[in-house]
Amino acid sequence: MAVAIIGLPAGLALPADFAQLKELARLREDGAKPGVISAWEVKGRELVLYWRDLKSDAKIEFELDLVSRLPGVYSGPAGRAYLYYNADHKHWVEPLRVTIEPAAGS
DSSP states (O other), X not given: OEEEEXXXXXXXXXXXXXXXXXXXXXXXXXXXXXXSSSEEEEETTEEEEEESXXXXXXXXXXXXXXXXOSSEEEEOOOEEEEETTOTTSOEEEOOOEEEEOOOTTO
């Protein structure tokens, strides 16, 4: 099982209904094909994604809408990916950074 942890900047949040994540994890073709992700969970400011079967050369891309809370400049915890049973060998990436501008007329 592969794991990817995405650190969410403090000024952003996942939509309350988690609809996109539920759709990404939904089994396809009456359960014959896996979803884009196998499972997900939120731990504080981190989005944890899981894949049961992921080829070593696989490249997974998808868009995920986030909700901005307050104007400002924010960064999140560093992201990382690893095999579930081999957490000693993590691949780390720079934290996501975001600038949220005030809405026009605010």
